[in-house]
Amino acid sequence: MAYEPIWAADPSKLNKVELQKLEKDGLDVIRTIIEEYSVKGYEAITEDDLNRFKWAGVYEQKPKGEGNFMMRVRIPSGILNSDQARALAEIARLYGRGLVDVTTRQAVQFHWLRVEQLPDIFKRLEAVGLYSYEACGDCPRTIVGNPLAGIDPDELIDTTPIVEEVNRFFLLNRDFSNLPRKYKMSISANIYNNAHAEIQDLAFTPATKVIDGQEVAGFHVWVGGGLSAKPHLAKQLDIFVRPEEVLKVAIGVTTIFRDYGYREKRHHARLKFLVADWGPEKFLNKLLELIGDMPKRGEDKIAGWQAAYFDGVHPQKQPGLNYVGLNVPVGRMNADELTELARLADEYGDGSIRTTVSQNVLLTGVPDAKVDALLREKLLERFSPNPKRFMSRTVSCTGNEFCNLAIVETKERARRVAEYLDSKVDLDEEVRIHFIGCPNACGQKHIADIGLQGALVKTPEGMVDAFDIAVGGILGPGAKFNTVLKGRVKGDDVGEVLEQLILFFKENRSPEETFH
Ligand code: SF4
Numbered sequence: 001m002a003y004e005p006i007w008a009a010d011p012s013k014l015n016k017v018e019l020q021k022l023e024k025d026g027l028d029v030i031r032t033i034i035e036e037y038s039v040k041g042y043e044a045i046t047e048d049d050l051n052r053f054k055w056a057g058v059y060e061q062k063p064k065g066e067g068n069f070m071m072r073v074r075i076p077s078g079i080l081n082s083d084q085a086r087a088l089a090e091i092a093r094l095y096g097r098g099l100v101d102v103t104t105r106q107a108v109q110f111h112w113l114r115v116e117q118l119p120d121i122f123k124r125l126e127a128v129g130l131y132s133y134e135a136c137g138d139c140p141r142t143i144v145g146n147p148l149a150g151i152d153p154d155e156l157i158d159t160t161p162i163v164e165e166v167n168r169f170f171l172l173n174r175d176f177s178n179l180p181r182k183y184k185m186s187i188s189a190n191i192y193n194n195a196h197a198e199i200q201d202l203a204f205t206p207a208t209k210v211i212d213g214q215e216v217a218g219f220h221v222w223v224g225g226g227l228s229a230k231p232h233l234a235k236q237l238d239i240f241v242r243p244e245e246v247l248k249v250a251i252g253v254t255t256i257f258r259d260y261g262y263r264e265k266r267h268h269a270r271l272k273f274l275v276a277d278w279g280p281e282k283f284l285n286k287l288l289e290l291i292g293d294m295p296k297r298g299e300d301k302i303a304g305w306q307a308a309y310f311d312g313v314h315p316q317k318q319p320g321l322n323y324v325g326l327n328v329p330v331g332r333m334n335a336d337e338l339t340e341l342a343r344l345a346d347e348y349g350d351g352s353i354r355t356t357v358s359q360n361v362l363l364t365g366v367p368d369a370k371v372d373a374l375l376r377e378k379l380l381e382r383f384s385p386n387p388k389r390f391m392s393r394t395v396s397c398t399g400n401e402f403c404n405l406a407i408v409e410t411k412e413r414a415r416r417v418a419e420y421l422d423s424k425v426d427l428d429e430e431v432r433i434h435f436i437g438c439p440n441a442c443g444q445k446h447i448a449d450i451g452l453q454g455a456l457v458k459t460p461e462g463m464v465d466a467f468d469i470a471v472g473g474i475l476g477p478g479a480k481f482n483t484v485l486k487g488r489v490k491g492d493d494v495g496e497v498l499e500q501l502i503l504f505f506k507e508n509r510s511p512e513e514t515f516h
Pocket of ligand 1: 397399
């Protein structure tokens with residue numbers, strides 16, 4: 001039996017989208033797409049259902065009205081096998097003009113899809129155990145995790161089965177398909193916080209605790225993080241969670257969000273606002289009321305933050321095997337490159353390709369004896385294990401090439417700026433540069449060494465693309481968002497302004513001082 005939506009008692013407290021969701025659950029649109037819209041075509045789609053397409057993982061692409069769609073595919077922890085990668089490449093080739101984007105949540109995005117093609121795409125995904133469902137919408141999205149799960153010398157626990165269990169529970173679960181807003185989780189036991197815990201609605205990070213005289217490896221829990229126009233760092237709760245209790249805690253936190261989260265104003269509906277109002281203690285009390293008593297916090301095992309970069313060849317925890325981190329410039333590849341990655345994964349590794357929140361990929365399970373031959377493969381000239389400094393650390397959201405919310409173009413500009421800086425600036429450290437096309441912050445501008453947020457600026461020739469620049473974002477111990485600098489820089493000038501900024505740092509830094 002479905003749960004009772006206690007928050008729906010007073011419709012005058014619900015925004016327009018809430019009323020739409022009460023009328024028809026977002027998940028119901030999947031059947032309507034398959035049975036009706038894919039047959040009748042784009043013109044038949046109602047405005048309300050077009051909004052519900054997100055629950056199928058599908059957004060209308062820019063420009064609106066032309067019937068082209070973007071689709072996001074969930075990849076829990078970013079772990080794909082080669083068959084899945086080939087299926088993704090085939091979808092991109094058949095329907096998406098060959099374009100494949102890796103997102104900052106380890107997901108994959110297609111563009112240019114038509115509604116008539118969606119049923120076949122859903123089928124092709126399902127055949128290899130992948131889903132676009134609930135990759136967007138007011139529901140639990142892709143679970144971000146440790147892309148090195150199971151092979152990571154720096155992990156406390158292999159989180160693969162935990163992420164699978166939590167993903168299986170929430171995916172298409174109608175008890176949790178109508179949350180006040182999007183809801184982002186991460187589960188990682190990597191000690192370098194490579195799933196960006198502090199910017200998630202709910203995050204599990206590695207911890208230990210002595211229980212009954214035994215040291216137990218488990219997790220600490222963070223709630224209420226998120227970016228956008230009002231960024232919040234998540235707060236840690238005073239509990240310790242054993243691996244087998246992660247799902248229970250995830251259900252408890254998600255239930256609180258569903259039942260007590262704000263539904264009056266869309267821009268004030270994320271979990272972060274509830275956590276900020278309640279504070280972690282009240283939030284924890286409510287959680288314990290729902291799930292029963294839990295042990296108090298143990299010892300944190302986060303040792304730092306490596307921002308999920310893994311360039312080059314690294315030993316796995318399995319002796320004699322390696323993972324190889326490859327740079328995918330601004331997260332964009334084509335179908336043939338993804339097919340080729342699948343071949344390399346089979347021929348040299350264990351058949352696995354992993355995506356990272358830094359929009360890059362890893363090949364895993366490569367025996368020592370095969371490393372050199374892999375490094376000689378042609379594809380690695382483009383997806384380099386030793387990328388140039390700035391290209392290696394440049395992240396970008398989709399921008400106005402496809403995104404209806406974008407104010408400016410980002411992806412191609414980000415690539416050009418990185419190339420420019422690599423040709424002009426000789427620096428002995430990496431500087432993470434993130435571009436976003438609007439305040440929604442899909443490209444996670446706030447956590448970058450240099451974050452650029454798209455805006456417009458008036459010139460004698462009219463309004464032109466510009467960027468606000470912020471510096472000094474960092475996660476892990478001492479986490480803080482970056483600080484916006486005064487002034488706004490025209491899009492065409494970004495490369496030169498960043499060049500001057502970085503050179504100023506280089507010439508004036510004190511010994512041992514790093515950019516961030
Ligand atoms: Fe679109 Fe804004 Fe997200 Fe960029 S940050 S993809 S412009 S919504």
